[in-house]
Amino acid sequence: MxxxxxxxxxxxxxxxxxxxxxxxxxxxxxxxxxxxxxxxxxxxxxxxxxxxxxxxxxxxxxxxxxxxxxxxxxxxxxxxxxxxxxxxxxxxxxxxxxxxxxxxxxxxxxxxxxxxxxxxxxxxxxxxxxxxxxxxxxxxxxxxxxxxxxxxxxxxxxxxxxxxxxxxxAFTALIGAGPAYVFAMMQGLVQAGVTLGFSQREARQMVTALFEGTAVMAAQSPQHLLRLRDDVCSPAGVTIAGVNQLDRAGLAGLLVDAVLAADARGREMESQAPKD
Ligand SMILES: NC(=O)c1ccc[n+]([C@@H]2O[C@H](COP(=O)([O-])OP(=O)(O)OC[C@H]3O[C@@H](n4cnc5c(N)ncnc54)[C@H](OP(=O)(O)O)[C@@H]3O)[C@@H](O)[C@H]2O)c1
Incomplete structure (x- = not known):
């Protein structure tokens, strides 16, 4: 070419x-x-x-x-x-x-x-x-x-x-479906913003910028993601209080389960698809 x-x-x-x-x-x-x-x-x-x-x-x-x-x-x-x-x-x-x-x-x-x-x-x-x-x-x-x-x-x-x-x-379950997981997480944070008194529009703009900026940091940093997360958590601070709640709810496990469910469904569909 x-x-x-x-x-x-x-x-x-x-x-x-x-x-x-x-x-x-x-x-x-x-x-x-x-x-x-x-x-x-x-x-x-x-x-x-x-x-x-x-x-x-x-x-x-x-x-x-x-x-x-x-x-x-x-x-x-x-x-x-x-x-x-x-x-x-x-x-x-x-x-x-x-x-x-x-x-x-x-x-x-x-x-x-x-x-x-x-x-x-x-x-x-x-x-x-x-x-x-x-x-x-x-x-x-x-x-x-x-x-x-x-x-x-x-x-x-x-x-x-x-x-x-x-x-x-596996790619389809993780990355093909991925935007849906990310939109769902963004929506949850927008909802939290509205609960705290921001307008929908303000909350959506701020949350979108949050995801963009955080993704650039993750792409540029060689540090493990958990290290980057812990760097935001000051002792006895605001962020650790929120992060503790996410850990209690099992966010990481929920995401793993979501991707595994999508993968299982993809395999089921593949096995049912016409071969020619
Ligand atoms: N959209 C996504 O995010 C996404 C993600 C992954 C994979 N894909 C794949 O991308 C492909 C297209 O999806 P899409 O969402 O872009 O669908 P789409 O918007 O419906 O586009 C399909 C286009 O093909 C045209 N078309 C149909 N028959 C044709 C023919 N014989 N000759 C020339 N053009 C013809 C249609 O023309 P008309 O204007 O007349 O309808 C239409 O513009 C699909 O195979 C899908 O699996 C899409």
């Missing part, structure tokens, strides 16, 4: 919430290096993408002909039809990247009939604001240089990591 490998043409089929955000984020970061293409069933989603310099392809097969990397961001139940339509355009010089939840590498390989390498990608919703976490698992046939470029390309939209496919269920 890019200067030394496959070409510079990156396209996305399905430009709804996720596909549109992926293209906009990549275009903003990489417009000097790559040319981006969009295709969507209804045309109204395309106008804002055209306005920021993204080329519009008439349909999925046209986009597949024009592009070296083809991102699929239609709903999982639409991926099969889209791949079937694109099939004559696929060859070893292309890469198909699917962000569709629940569709595994084997399923995708069958969908492209082995004509090109496939990549499974799982984003979480903060990708919509360029701060996602993306897990990737790639065909063995994908050259390492192309894999590196692909991770760099998606790096414009957040943190990217490569995982074996067997870890996708």
């Amino acid at each position: 890019g200067e030394h490998g496959r070409g510079r043409h990156i396209g996305c089929v399905g430009c709804g919430n996720m596909g549109g955000a992926i293209l906009r984020g990549m275009q903003a970061a990489w417009d000097k290096l790559y040319q981006f293409y969009a295709c969507n069933r209804s045309t109204e989603r395309l106008a804002p993408l055209r306005d920021c310099g993204i080329q519009i392809a008439e349909d999925a097969p046209t986009l597949a002909r024009q592009c070296d990397v083809i991102i699929l961001a239609v709903k999982p139940q639409q991926v099969g039809t889209v791949l079937e339509a694109m099939l004559p355009e696929l060859g070893a010089d292309k890469i198909v990247v699917s962000v569709a939840a629940g569709l595994g590498l084997d399923w995708l390989r069958q969908g492209v009939q082995g004509r090109c390498p496939v990549v499974r990608c799982m984003p979480n919703t903060p990708a919509l604001v360029g701060r996602g976490v993306f897990a990737f698992c790639c065909d063995d046939t994908l050259p390492p240089a192309d894999k590196g470029k692909l991770l760099e390309l998606f790096g414009a939209l957040g943190h990217c990591l490569e995982l074996p496919e067997s870890r996708f269920a």
Whole structure:
């Protein structure tokens, strides 16, 4: 990909919430290096993408002909039809990247009939604001240089990591579902703020800034999280009184149980999913 490998043409089929955000984020970061293409069933989603310099392809097969990397961001139940339509355009010089939840590498390989390498990608919703976490698992046939470029390309939209496919269920339970846990914690603190007399608006702004600032500290500090927590607790102070209450309620255990419940449900759904 890019200067030394496959070409510079990156396209996305399905430009709804996720596909549109992926293209906009990549275009903003990489417009000097790559040319981006969009295709969507209804045309109204395309106008804002055209306005920021993204080329519009008439349909999925046209986009597949024009592009070296083809991102699929239609709903999982639409991926099969889209791949079937694109099939004559696929060859070893292309890469198909699917962000569709629940569709595994084997399923995708069958969908492209082995004509090109496939990549499974799982984003979480903060990708919509360029701060996602993306897990990737790639065909063995994908050259390492192309894999590196692909991770760099998606790096414009957040943190990217490569995982074996067997870890996708755990990733989904922890990070895919993660924004829901964080929103729930934020809501609890906003509620506390309102209880103490702040307006909803004030409390939400303050709590949002609290999470942002604390996340930056956690990202930048090499210290264990419990050490960072204890550093905020002065002897006989305000914070330790609150932290004691959280420990009595078992917050850490509750979070572990929540993620394990999500993981169990994910595995149950995977075992019920059609295999082809
Ligand atoms: N949203 C998330 O946070 C999230 C998180 C993880 C994974 N994902 C995955 O991302 C994918 C997209 O989800 P989404 O939330 O972005 O859904 P969405 O907003 O409904 O977007 C899907 C888009 O695909 C278009 N489309 C459908 N059939 C098409 C076709 N044959 N050719 C071209 N475009 C077609 C739809 O067009 P219309 O405008 O005509 O409907 C729509 O704009 C899903 O597979 C989902 O599993 C999403």
